[in-house]
Amino acid sequence: MVETTSHTATVRLPGSKSVTARALFLAALADGTSRLITPLEAADTVAFADGLSTLGFPVDRGGDVWSITGNPTGPPAETAVVWCHDSGTAARFLPALVSLGAGDFVIDASEQMRARPMGPLLRALGSLGVRVHAANGDRIPLRIDADGVEGGVVQVDAGASSQYLSALCLMAPGTRNGLTIEVLDEVSVPYVELTLAMMREFGVTATRQGSRITIGPGTYQARDYVIEPDASTASYFFAAAAVTGNTVTVLGLGRNSRQGDLRFATEVLSAMGCEVTVDDDRTTVTGPTHLRSPGEVVMRDISDTMMTLAAIAPYADGPVRITDVGNCRIKESDRIDAMASALDACGITVHTGADWLEITPGRPHSALVQTRADHRIAMSMSVLGIRTAGIRFDDADCVGKTFPGFHQELAGLQEAWQRG
Structure with a gap:
């Protein structure tokens, strides 16, 4: 590693x-x-x-x-x-x-x-x-x-x-x-x-x-409402820190967030050896020198981050088994099959079942990733690409579904780490 x-x-x-x-x-x-x-x-x-x-x-x-x-x-x-x-x-x-x-x-x-x-x-x-x-x-x-x-x-x-x-x-x-x-x-x-x-x-x-x-019956009352940052999107930036040993702070996403996908950082990445700090208005993740395997992770409640974990699993020190994610098969794509195929294209061994997948650690190589027009496949495999040169996408722009500037923001994060 x-x-x-x-x-x-x-x-x-x-x-x-x-x-x-x-x-x-x-x-x-x-x-x-x-x-x-x-x-x-x-x-x-x-x-x-x-x-x-x-x-x-x-x-x-x-x-x-x-x-x-x-x-x-x-x-x-x-x-x-x-x-x-x-x-x-x-x-x-x-x-x-x-x-x-x-x-x-x-x-x-x-x-x-x-x-x-x-x-x-x-x-x-x-x-x-x-x-x-x-x-x-x-x-x-x-x-x-x-x-x-x-x-x-x-x-x-x-x-x-x-x-x-x-x-x-x-x-x-x-x-x-x-x-x-x-x-x-x-x-x-x-x-x-x-x-x-x-x-x-x-x-x-x-x-x-x-x-x-x-x-009961009733009437909603109009109001001003501040939209907090997206916790699912934040998972890719937290994962980037996890696989590089660097530190990232996501502003506006803190302990008062009601988004369940923040648990990807507080539970999953913590179990992989990351240091995670959640403050009132921000969350900070620092990656370890060696990424630990969390073993089996039940992701039924945070399945939108399943692909993020799968993408960094090759860099862990042991197999990673993700379970209870059968609903991922009827999302924008069959995400279990899509991630297995993407990782296989990079030379990583993946076993799958109806509602699970298990990733064996390895050294990924360059590949053309088939996104299946699914924004989360492209975003997740972009994180794998931080440590593996030559990861390319058949449809890189599919990230526009939820984050048109994703590739630029991830590149900016890496540049900031290099400057630091």
Whole structure:
């Protein structure tokens, strides 16, 4: 393993995709005009904001502040065709939003998004009386004949995606009687907790007892809302420090963050020998001289960082086994297979199963990585490329989905370490 001398750098990363999307939904149903401060401006969030505009909500995307004038009764438009591009969040959240309105709506998206199942959400909406017509049974495009939602008790299986559950929670106050949601299965629990916390910040009551979530009817209140940096994106910069023995501080992401993916630093990288310090408004990671294997890591709740761990696993001192990430097979790509193929192209041995992968340490070599148009494959393998010359991508620009300036920012981090 290459020994390194620690240098220090500080970065300020774009806003959280997850927080931005939820804030857009909440602002759209709020009474008044909300201002989202430092939102993420990337393909996914712009698709969501443009979708709101198509639905008749006044949206002003002005630099670091986006203004949205809400309508507590749902979309002002009586008919609309909403194009979600590649945004899974928009494609899962907007059907719930338009169900609260009155009119005929179509939700459509790219071929990549059309291939992703929507069954659990569509069944839940259907049980609430929402008239949804889906392509091939459980896929978009969707045609929704909306006439408001009465509410009541609804069951949802969120074992494949927490977004199904978050969508129901977000729409609940706009129903006539509120919702009692019985959760049959669930992944990525921190994302649902983030949803409920943000709903409370916008002025509604949401309670959870075990597998039951209760949300009464009510009205979100418009407000100014600051979007914190994206913890999933931060994982790549923390991982860069881990594999180089350097120090990075991410500003704006501290102990008050509700994003579960910060656990990648505090739990996973700590177990690999990194020094991790979480302050009120920042998190700092210093990599070790030799990266330890954490052994088996259960990543069900932080599966968006699975690829980050897989990308640095070749540099550990023993095999790394990542488990309980079956939901990663139905993301933008089959991420288990995509990471296994990418690492294999670099000469690293990877074994996989239905919901796990195990990476054997080795010396990666240069390769052309097939990103499968998945931003997280490109970002993760870019971290591997810090220690391995000649890593190239078939579609380097796919990072624009969540972080258009990613490659420049990562290169700037390395330059800062070199100067230090």
